[in-house]
Amino acid sequence: EMYTSLLNVKQAITVERKLIDYLKTYIDHESERLEDVKRFYAKVSDLHTELYKGPATAMANPLVAFTLIKRLHSEWLNVVHSNEAQENTQALRSSYEKEEADLPKLEDLQGAAQGLMRLQDVYVLQVASLVRGLFQRVTEGQPIDICRPAVSVPLSGDDCFLVGKVAYEQHDYYHSVQWLEESVRLFRGAGGEWIPENAGTLEDALDHLAFSHFKTGNISYALSLSQELLHHDPMNGRVLQNVEKYERLLVRSPPLSITDHGLKRPTSNNVRTRDTYETLCQTQGSQQMHFKNPRLFCDFFTNGNPGLLLLPVRREVLSLQPYVVLYHNFITDTEAEDIKTTAHAGLRRSVVAAGEKQATAEYRISKSAWLKDTAHSTVGKLDQKISMLTGLNVKHPYGEYLQVVNYGIGGHYEPHFDHATSPSSPVFKLKTGNRVATFMIYLSSVEAGGSTAFIYANFSIPVVEKAAIFWWNLHRNGQGNEDTLHAGCPVLIGDKWVANKWIHEHGQEFLHRCSLNPEE
Template sequence: MGPAAGLAALLAVLALRAGDPAGAAARGDTFSALTSVARALGPERRLLTLLRRYLRGEEARLRDLTRFYDKVLSLHEDSATPVSNPLLAFTLIKRLQSDWRNVVHSLEASENIRALKDGYEKVEQDLPAFEDLEGAARALMRLQDVYMLNVKGLARGVFQRVAGSAVTDLYSPRRLFSLTADDCFQVGKVAYDMGDYYHAIPWLEEAVSLFRGSYGDWKTEDEASLEDALDHLAFAYFQAGNVSCALSLSREFLLYSPDNKRMARNVLKYEKLLAESPSQVVAEAVIQRPNVPHLQTRDTYEGLCQTLGSQPTHYQIPSLYCSYETNSSPYLLLQPVRKEVIHLEPYVVLYHDFVNDVEAQKIRGLAEPWLQRSVVASGEKQLPVEYRISKSAWLKDTVDPLLVTLDHRIGALTGLDVQPPYAEYLQVVNYGIGGHYEPHFDHATSPTSPLYRMKSGNRVATFMIYLSSVEAGGATAFIYANFSVPVVKNAALFWWNLHRSGEGDGDTLHAGCPVLVGDKWVANKWIHEYGQEFRRPCSSRPED
């Protein structure tokens, strides 16, 4: 199979199906791209229209009922109303025999609610699935972990990092948006259902606190109640080893629902456990954060996401510099690109204003109809995974002349052949709620990787373009090299994945930090070994 056929095979593996745009997000995948989340505003607007019609219908109905009530009440309030008057006597009999029956059995209320329900059923297929709610809840937990966010602060709409007694504002929204008790309960329940009591307990604690403060003020949209939150929190504490808290919460539950036999049995069970082991009355179990076996560099990764790592300043290392780059290319002579050398080993360069706003928007628009859940290589397969939350699309250079221009610009800057089959088509990525990509290599580390189906070698270099800005988070962190690069709108980040010997550069292990606030778009151009033999000659020296 030749290089061109290999490229076609790779794209088939990556599931880009011509003629099958993903215009409507697959149910269960809405949370994995912000553009899909934004698209969900459309169905909610339709639901708002339906609810407005329902409310107007109900308001008219209630006005008519109020009129009837006032009319009858006025007759009863007039003590001089004589039933001896045959007209009044007739209307009394008629009201009791006919009017009240018509009022009570009026179909108008049922017609109004039926119209609302019918409209909802038509919209329902376009609404996020329960998997989206789970994904969004896990995203909040991810942000909570990586950025050390306080749950109470998040519930108030405040993004604060809490480390001991130190509190740092990571993002100050123009408008505070707080979570309800039911919102917090749903996040906690997702963790609870996964057996993740480390995350479940603080969210359920906040739900209980908020439900207590508004007890008796039931809201139509709420799915849970104080009793539900107490029930889940009590069992979460029991599972975490804190029997004393479990008992206290269970007793509180019985104050609101004294006839609940299951909870009464739990109280007896907890009392017995504490009687047998009095030390547990004051013991407080330390709940460990769930382990992530595949992420051995978690602490370094999260530390780099929270800061800009140990990236040195240009004054400390003079070999790091900024310049106007032409790379001796006639293409760039009249319009050189601003180049900033970020790091030397690995060699990482940031090209500022590589694209302009119009070009960035055009690329996003070309990709949006084709976005599908991003996958990673797992052996010879490609699978969606929790450690990569985004959607992506592959754009051939035949889609729009802009993509040809982009290839020429990348080739001029890097001096590499970026035409297929020596480079992959442009991959455009939109990150989801808390979207991220945990530490990984861009180059293949296994001989069975699908990348080799292109028959053009490994990925020698990465050229990544930031197509948007974000308010907070989303940095690109190089784990072993211990530095990170914030999102710089319209800039492009370039680095070599392989040494000149063809061996992978371990220092290029990198990650896309979770997006705290904002809509992150990037475009990746992966350039392969073959075709670069005279552009980047090989070397047998490991240090090259």
């Protein structure tokens, strides 16, 4: 699986480089072959211009007669029955097969398309802009750039067809209509010419778009698209039937209003938090009036620890309820690189708690690896620094191993709690209680998106490279603090890496005071 980690997507570039080289070799060989065919053609056709001037005189020469017989007996045969074209194709195919294991699968294509649609939704991006390679939102009728990627590509009619088809197959006509609309527009513009690399054609796009419109109640549009399709494919029985059906439906109940074809986003099971979550993602950390709260402050922090005395950490208290702090420059570039590199080999699709078990989920798109302090000296060093800053015992099993996370295309982690909310949760497998606190390090920067959003507390933190955030998940009485509901926003542009250190209740008995007060 490739789409769930940008590291793997990057690795796919090497595969395409190899394919490009194979194709070059193939083109060279085929060009040589065609050169030979052309040379033979030129030789024979030139000769014939001569022979036709006087066939009788020409054939009087036994040498000319002999070469004619030889050509007709074997030279033509050798040219026409040459295996070279087949051998060249075969060579190309077997080179391709060597790379096959490393090629993306159907689920990658679907996952990447899904990622694009997620970004479209969360950041309210205009599909028409995306298609032109731009990341824009329409504000007061004007498209406004949300960010400008360093490198960009426009999408083709076939690219849009594929995204639309992924939505279509999931009966998600909200998205299929928008993407297929662009696909049809681009295919029409391209003049309906067939291109070998394409999966779909103008007819396919019209077919899917017509049905999507039918499903969203826009029958008159479904009809006109079907009629356009019949123009290209007049004998298509299924489309003929659809046209009849649409006409019948329109006679029975003519469209009331052309504009009201309620295209609604597919509902999710957490619509209640979705709006806040998305708004917090869109602001990408820009807080309104946060500085107005006099109890929030910045300082140089040592936690009274001699180890931090010479180099205090720049601390930013971001929120009091729940208590969330940000430590700037917690990690150095080299340390971050060490951690990422050490994690590479162990990266697996991230899972979430599903009852007693763990499972992959659409709402967490990333890969992660667990690093013991023995994996690299930097891991142990970070453990120590976390311990100094938080004053907590983070040694296994009082702290979990370091979880290194790399997000994928539109990768995200929808609103969740880090602590267990049910006694059967896998969090309790360590037998050291619940996750009392989270220490999360930003191992990379991102160009856009990827903020960490606290839903109920209504604020978000942009990715601050090399910084770390800390918060308490539990109240002092051991109850989960609902206000810690948080999320990793979809990464719009960039390669986001974080590392989580989850600290458990046990082992902190003399380091973190308990209380019966449910407010604390």
